[in-house]
Each structure stands twice: as structure tokens, then as C-alpha cells.
Amino acid sequence: MEDPSSGAAGAVTALKPTAPSTAAHGRATYQRRRKARRPSRYPGDAAFQEIFHPIAELLLARCDAVLRIGGPSDGADRMVARARDQGLDVYTRIDDVPSAR
Structure with missing residues (x-):
């Protein structure tokens, strides 16, 4: 209900937010974490891992199969194990990969 003594029919008071907006809070959190994180210097370093x-x-x-290439790699071996656990086909030679349908 309007206050007839205010002189302004339909006046609205703007509310000030008491907390930062979600987007602003998300950006601030991202920036703090980004500054705290060590940048990766080369593939395989701790930040990369x-x-x-x-x-x-x-x-x-999202994969149908995995092609394991290259030499020794603990990370690649873990990926192959997870792929097998998920029932994916794992190939070790490109010639073994069936052609796309």
C-alpha cells in the first residue's frame, strides 16, 4: 500500500544486496585459486598431473575405445586400467583399431 503523504505515487525503494553477486563471488574465488596454484612448467610436472x-x-x-601409445607412463597405465574397468576396448597398435563406421 502506498503512503499518500509521501507525495510520490508508486515510489519504490531500491534494496541494496547484502552479499556479493554469485558471478562476482565466483570470479573472486577463481582469481584466489588461480594465484595460489603453481603454473605447469612442462608436461608431467606436479601442476600438470x-x-x-x-x-x-x-x-x-565419452569414449568408445582407447589407443595406448608411447612408452612407459604410470598415468597412461592408470587410464588403460580405468578404461578396462568401464568395459572399453583398449588397443595398443593403430592397425588393430577398427575403421570408423
């Missing part, structure tokens, strides 16, 4: 393998393991859910 912290990011690469967890993301690669999530991508396995």
Missing part, C-alpha cells in the same frame, strides 16, 4: 589426469578420466565416459 593435478589437472590433466582427473580431466582425462572424466573424458573416458
